[in-house]
Amino acid sequence: xxxxxxxxxxxxxxxxxxxxxxxxxxxxxxxxxxxxxxxxxxxxxxxxxxxxxxxxxxxxxxxxxxxxxxxxxxxxxxxxxxxxxxxxxxxxxxxxxxxxxxxxxxxxxxxxxxxxxxxxxxxxxxxxxxxxxxxxxxxxxxxxxxxxxxxxxxxxxxxxxxxxxxxxxxxxxxxxxxxxxxxxxxxxxxxxxxxxxxxxxxxxxxxxxxxxxxxxxxxxxxxxxxxxxxxxxxxxxxxxxxxxxxxxxxxxxxxxxxxxxxxxxxxxxxxxxxxxxxxxxxxxxxxxxxxxxxxxxxxxxxxxxxxxxxxxxxxxxxxxxxxxxxxxxxxxxxxxxxxxxxxxxxxxxxxxxxxxxxxxxxxxxxxxxxxxxxxxxxxxxxxxxxxxxxxxxxxxxxxxxxxxxxxxxxxxxxxxxxxxxxxxxxxxxxxxxxxxxxxxxxxxxxxxxxxxxxxxxxxxxxxxxxxxxxxxxxxx
Amino acid sequence: xxxxxxxxxxxxxxxxxxxxxxxxxxxxxxxxxxxxxxxxxxxxxxxxxxxxxxxxxxxxxxxxxxxxxxxxxxxxxxxxxxxxxxxxxxxxxxxxxxxxxxxxxxxxxxxxxxxxxxxxxxxxxxxxxxxxxxxxxxxxxxxxxxxxxxxxxxxxxxxxxxxxxxxxxxxxxxxxxxx
Numbered sequence: 075x076x077x078x079x080x081x082x083x084x085x086x087x088x089x090x091x092x093x094x095x096x097x098x099x100x101x102x103x104x105x106x107x108x109x110x111x112x113x114x115x116x117x118x119x120x121x122x123x124x125x126x127x128x129x130x131x132x133x134x135x136x137x138x139x140x141x142x143x144x145x146x147x148x149x150x151x152x153x154x155x156x157x158x159x160x161x162x163x164x165x166x167x168x169x170x171x172x173x174x175x176x177x178x179x180x181x182x183x184x185x186x187x188x189x190x191x192x193x194x195x196x197x198x199x200x201x202x203x204x205x206x207x208x209x210x211x212x213x214x215x216x217x218x219x220x221x222x223x224x225x226x227x228x229x230x231x232x233x234x235x236x237x238x239x240x241x242x243x244x245x246x247x248x249x250x251x252x253x254x255x256x257x258x259x260x261x262x263x264x265x266x267x268x269x270x271x272x273x274x275x276x277x278x279x280x281x282x283x284x285x286x287x288x289x290x291x292x293x294x295x296x297x298x299x300x301x302x303x304x305x306x307x308x309x310x311x312x313x314x315x316x317x318x319x320x321x322x323x324x325x326x327x328x329x330x331x332x333x334x335x336x337x338x339x340x341x342x343x344x345x346x347x348x349x350x351x352x353x354x355x356x357x358x359x360x361x362x363x364x365x366x367x368x369x370x371x372x373x374x375x376x377x378x379x380x381x382x383x384x385x386x387x388x389x390x391x392x393x394x395x396x397x398x399x400x401x402x403x404x405x406x407x408x409x410x411x412x413x414x415x416x417x418x419x420x421x422x423x424x425x426x427x428x429x430x431x432x433x434x435x436x437x438x439x440x441x442x443x444x445x446x447x448x449x450x451x452x453x454x455x456x457x458x459x460x461x462x463x464x465x466x467x468x469x470x471x472x473x474x475x476x477x478x479x480x481x482x483x484x485x486x487x488x489x490x491x492x493x494x495x496x497x498x499x500x501x502x503x504x505x506x507x508x509x510x511x512x513x514x515x516x517x518x519x520x521x522x523x524x525x526x527x528x529x530x531x532x533x534x535x536x537x538x539x540x541x542x543x544x545x546x547x548x549x550x
Numbered sequence: 551x552x553x554x555x556x557x558x559x560x561x562x563x564x565x566x567x568x569x570x571x572x573x574x575x576x577x578x579x580x581x582x583x584x585x586x587x588x589x590x591x592x593x594x595x596x597x598x599x600x601x602x603x604x605x606x607x608x609x610x611x612x613x614x615x616x617x618x619x620x621x622x623x624x625x626x627x628x629x630x631x632x633x634x635x636x637x638x639x640x641x642x643x644x645x646x647x648x649x650x651x652x653x654x655x656x657x658x659x660x661x662x663x664x665x666x667x668x669x670x671x672x673x674x675x676x677x678x679x680x681x682x683x684x685x686x687x688x689x690x691x692x693x694x695x696x697x698x699x700x701x702x703x704x705x706x707x708x709x710x711x712x713x714x715x716x717x718x719x720x721x722x723x724x725x726x727x728x729x
Contacts, residue, residue, distance in 0.1 A: 113587055113691035239626060247626035251638050256648035263652040267659045274663055282587070282689040301673035305688050306696075309670045310589040312602045316666035319608050320659060327655045334648050538588035545564040545592050 106200055106539055108383045113537045116384070117282055120529045123379050124283060125292075128526055131378070139518040146512010149505050150225055158228050160505045166491040167500035172222045173338075174480040175510050178363070179219035179517075180261060180335055181356075181476060184328055185364025186212025187268055190275070191324035194317075200392055202535040203385045207375060207525070208368050209272040214520040215367070216265045218513040223258070225509075253337040260334040267327055271320050274313070277303050279529040332360040339483065346426040346487030349414065355407035359479060362400035362446070366472030369393050373466045375525055384531055391459040397472065398453040404479075405447035422492065430486045434499065438482050445475025552725045554699045555678035556581075557709050558685070559718030561693040564590055570695060570716040571596035577712060581698035585679070585688035604665050611661020612654045619653035620646060682724040696724075 111119075153160055163170035186208040193201040227233040235242045237258045239250075248255050280300035287293035303309070336356035339347035369390065376385040415427040430439050449471045452458045459465065485500050524530070537543060561567045567584060574582050575598045584593060627633075628640035638645070667673065679685040679696060688694035695718055697709050706723065713721050 117587075117690045239622060245631060247631055249633075249635055250623040250627055250649060251635060251645045253648075256652075259649045259652040263656040266656060270659055270663045274666070278588075278689070285686040285689050297675060301667060302675045302677065303672065303689075304677050304679065304685070305585040305587065305694075307584040307586060307590070307593050307597060308599060309672075310586065311594050311599050312604050312666050312669050314589050315602050315604045316662050319605060319662045323612075323655050323658050323662075326651075330648070330651060330655075334652075337648070534588040543564065543588065545568045545590060 104388050105541065106203065106386070106388065107536070107541075108386050111383060111540060113540065113543070116531070116533055116536050116540070117286075119381065119384065120279075120531045120533050121283060121286060123525070124527060124529060125286075125288075132522065132526060136519060136522050139515045139522060142515025143512055143519050144515075146509055146515055149508035149512060150221070153225060153505060153509070154228075154230065158226065160503060162501050162503045162506050164498070164500075166496050166498050167485055167488045169484055169488065170500045171502050171506040171510065172226045174477070174484050175513065176219050176222040177335055177356075177480045177484075178477045179215045179222075179513065180264075181332065181360035181363040181480075182367045183212040183215035183219065183264070183268070183364065184332060184357075184360035185368045186210070186215075187264075187271070187324050187328040188361055188364065189368070190271060191321040191328060194321045195325060198392075199539045200389055202532055202539055203381075203389055204368065204372055204393075205535070206272075206275065206532045207372060207530050208364075209268065209275065210524045210528070211367060211371060211521060212268050212364075213265070213272060214517050214524070215364075216261065216268065217520070218517050220261065220265065221509075221513060223261075253334070253341045256334045257338055260331045264327060264331045267320070267324055271324060274316060274320065275532055275535075276528065277301055278305065278313075278534040279532065281305065282533050283529065329357055332356040339487075344487050345420070345422040346430070346483070349411065351407055351410055351414070355404070355411075358400050358403035358407065359476060362397060362404055363472065363476035365393055365397045365400065366469045366476065369397065369465060369469035370473060371521060373462055373469070375530065379525060379530060381531065384536060387460050387462070390462060390465055391456075394453045394459040394465055394468075397469070398450050401446055401450035401472070405443075408443065408447065426487055426490070429490055430482060433486065433490070435482065435486045435489070438478050439486070442475050442478040442482050445471040446479060449475075551728050553728045555682070555724040555726045556697050556699040556701075556704065557706070557713060557721060558679065558682050558694055558696045558724050559713045559721035560684055560687065561695065561718060563717075564693065566717045567693045567695075568592055568596045570713075570718065573716050574695070574697070574712070577703070579697060579701050579703050579709075581701035581704075583696050583698075585685060585694040585696060587689055587691060587693075590693070602669065604662065604669060607665035607669075608658050608662040611665075612658035614661075615657025616650050616654040618657070619650040623649060678726045679724055681726060682722075684720065684722070685724075 161171065163172070186205075189201050189208045190205045193205075223237075224230045224233055227236060234240060235248075237248065237255070239248050277300055280296045281303035284293060284296035284300045287296050333353040333356065336352035340349060340352040342348060372385060372393075373390065376382050412427050412431075415423045418424075430436070449468055452464070452468060458468075489499055490497050561570065567586075567590060571584060571593055575596070582597075584590075584597070586593070623646045624641045632640045677685070678698075682694075684692065684694045685696075695713060697704060697713070703709075710721050710723075
């Protein structure tokens, strides 16, 4: 890594009309950007990605991910026209693959809002380099998640009034006393608020791109979506207030969403699901999986889009720390579940957990524990947190492990019913696998399109944290 | 027809922006603004911007959201079509909390975003300053001061020399086309 001396930073900011700058004590920490970029460099770096022609590599990747997404759509159509009998779930495992994928994608979607809202309230300035991409990832993950509850109804076109309180000719209403309906409201609110938060953050950057757009279509599009943003400080005043309020309400929101997802299970009376630790356990797991996916994507994106100057090794290291902390919480929850199963004295509860670790799905259980608890322990070593290749590989393990966590919770709790005569096994069909692969393709396609055509860094926010960007007086 | 939008000039140093803002305000100008690539800490106070009413709009949105959610759950479940499901009460506060919370958040967010744009007079795809090259730079790397020609104190020469004395560079008069 290049080291930046304070002298360098002072000199670089001594531009026309500026005076000598004293060094802010904050600057003595490891800098959030490498080198000494000026605001124009930020504009240039981000706009270059948007304004250049897509590379061959981009086209090749989008073709592959797009084909995967297309295959997913075909298999969804096959499911809708044939019936959900083409899926592998059946008694006693009535919930299996689809809800596993739903919870998996919703979990992935938690890092974005955590980074944009909670880290904002905690004044973690390093978030500015990654929040835009993480928020985009959130929105795309929630889109993938929403597919599953909609198609599992079998007839998605009538699901509108099964899921939402719409007046209908039967004069019936949805059941507001069911956690499944709470989930509908939680996830759709989460999607709507995340999308608004993301859009509000994008508006000033659209204005920056609008002011430099040469291509006619780009200019019209950026003009439209910039809402006519002028950068006037009287506007920024309200904008910052709006951003603060959105961050303030998104913080409890992001915690509520996976809490309510966990109610889908915890409110039922199935051994293995009916536990009070579920809400915090699910929230920690969601943040863990979300940061895993952010690391997977950002380590690649910073390289391919030449953003190393702004998304530094420090950012990767910070995310690795969050990953390890939340991984430890998840590991603690795994342990406590076992303790309570023993301590409760409930024979069914005890059986479920012994069966989880040593029964027919023990391979899935130990995959989960290895990926989520054992492997992230490597992050205790600074050298590993700062090694991009190893961090990337660990993040892949976390993605796999967190998918298996949901699979283990759902399938192992159901496949051994109270009566041994009702025991069974779950095996996914090719349709199950294809639809999940399709959502992976859709997620990656959306992310690639975003990374090419929208500003991947929050231009205005990064400018605001550059050394010397803020006045020395009147603040701190 | 060409009309004068006002006068604009460029600053490079954030500290000078703060000092200039305080001076322009002290001189009695009201219709002036700084176009900046990112929000500058302390500029609101230096310009004397009043606290926005936006939080009250957000609060109103939240109250409406919570009230609508409670009413919806009570009316559909206990009044319009009471249905016994698992022997649960037709309406109770405890199972109503998640949806009440979510709709409170949702309407707060909508009120905040819509309110912020509405108070800012956006979307508006025309700005008097849009032909000014300074304006274009203001979303890139410069802090641009603008004094509106409609300000009662506006005077082509005096305003210009005030801005120049405060350290603004490339001070120029900006025109726009009026339909």
